[in-house]
Amino acid sequence: MSLGPYPTPEHIAGASGPAGPVDADVIILALDRAEDTIAAIASARAQMGITKHVWITDQGSRPENLARLTAAVADAPDATLVRLDRNWGVAGGRNRATALGQGRVVFALDNDAEFEDADTLARAVRALDAEPDIAALACRILVFSSGAEDVSSWGYPPALLPRAADSFDVCTFVGAGHAIRRRDFEETGGYDDALFFCWEEFDFALRAINAGQRIRYRGDIAVRHKVSGEHRFAWSGTRWYHFVRNRIYIGLKYGLAPASLLPRFLAYQVKGARNGVLAQGLRAGPDAIRMWRRFRPAPGTESLYRLDPAARDYLARNDAAYRGGMARRVRAELLAALPGAARS
Known part of the structure; x- marks a missing residue:
């Protein structure tokens, strides 16, 4: 990059x-x-x-x-x-x-x-x-x-x-x-x-x-x-593929172990299956790993991909504190994908 x-x-x-x-x-x-x-x-x-x-x-x-x-x-x-x-x-x-x-x-x-x-x-x-x-x-x-x-x-x-x-x-x-x-x-x-x-x-x-x-x-x-006021996501083309691939890739870039991203990845697959784009989500995982292996930081920015304690505290205070833990977030993803849940 x-x-x-x-x-x-x-x-x-x-x-x-x-x-x-x-x-x-x-x-x-x-x-x-x-x-x-x-x-x-x-x-x-x-x-x-x-x-x-x-x-x-x-x-x-x-x-x-x-x-x-x-x-x-x-x-x-x-x-x-x-x-x-x-x-x-x-x-x-x-x-x-x-x-x-x-x-x-x-x-x-x-x-x-x-x-x-x-x-x-x-x-x-x-x-x-x-x-x-x-x-x-x-x-x-x-x-x-x-x-x-x-x-x-x-x-x-x-x-x-x-x-x-x-x-x-x-x-x-x-x-x-x-x-x-x-x-x-x-x-x-x-x-x-x-x-x-x-x-x-x-x-x-x-x-x-x-x-x-x-x-x-x-x-x-x-x-x-200029969009509808209703929540929308275009379940077509390659949109879901990019959503899943990029989010997993970013997690890997910032030092998360592949195993730690597995719950999120599985939740995405359930949601993708519910919306008829399971193949996109499955393909996104291996591609994210390949992207991560090819990734090279811009010169002088290497340290920015290792989140320090101050950055982790900022993320906890301004995002995680309002969302709950990973288990709660994965559960929300799964519930949103179940039959009868609102499509998103």
């Missing part, structure tokens, strides 16, 4: 880069969904009270959709559309998009999301500036159409959901809308390209926490996400 340097992507439209220094880079990954992506770009460009540049990184949109994005960004002095050589996934795409800019804060906005207010970006940057030990700021994710809580994007212990409007330290963040201090992103090695998508935020957060930084959830800084 390494954080660049990456080949210069093809410039498609917009400015070649910012005219001068900026406080924040807004990165938006594009892969079709042109209408939503154009709205996300407009939302980012409309942010006020902060100097920023918007980087739209296309990973393989169809020609007609790329043409629409090109038209939306043409002649924009504060936005740049580039095209990568292939689809690098969420993790790899964000790495490459982040490397394009130089702002001290990087705000990642999903291409089906928009900033809630015109000063959302400015408030996120101020929040990071005010507390230098925060590596990443997790935004509140709301359903675009209603403003209700997007429970499908709640990435924290369920016990904290009633506090969604509050602020508290967490152990991960949700990709739909978040801000990362560039210094921490670079010093911890960025995202792991091998993950492709799923769990990449958790993986980064573990390294930041082990480096002595915090991840802060801010319920007063929000983005609106």
Whole structure:
């Protein structure tokens, strides 16, 4: 795993880069969904009270959709559309998009999301500036159409959901809308390209926490996400495969013995069987082990993969304390997979 340097992507439209220094880079990954992506770009460009540049990184949109994005960004002095050589996934795409800019804060906005207010970006940057030990700021994710809580994007212990409007330290963040201090992103090695998508935020957060930084959830800084307000998981394609593979791989990366991950892996298999994707889950285990054996930390980040006592205490206080022990969590996974339980 390494954080660049990456080949210069093809410039498609917009400015070649910012005219001068900026406080924040807004990165938006594009892969079709042109209408939503154009709205996300407009939302980012409309942010006020902060100097920023918007980087739209296309990973393989169809020609007609790329043409629409090109038209939306043409002649924009504060936005740049580039095209990568292939689809690098969420993790790899964000790495490459982040490397394009130089702002001290990087705000990642999903291409089906928009900033809630015109000063959302400015408030996120101020929040990071005010507390230098925060590596990443997790935004509140709301359903675009209603403003209700997007429970499908709640990435924290369920016990904290009633506090969604509050602020508290967490152990991960949700990709739909978040801000990362560039210094921490670079010093911890960025995202792991091998993950492709799923769990990449958790993986980064573990390294930041082990480096002595915090991840802060801010319920007063929000983005609106264009999804159903109902909990959803697409039991199709390879989504479950990536979910299981990446979570086991991350556990191995941070020093957990394969045997200690077996209860979690078995619980995933029961849940996968219940939802008709058992083959995906079974295939994920051996692949996770192969990924772990190939893994090499970025130079200078080796120590970040050995969680020290302070990091373990942080994880216990801000996550495990709200979830209960492993036995309780495995039991919850199993119960959720039984016939008659709500599908998730």
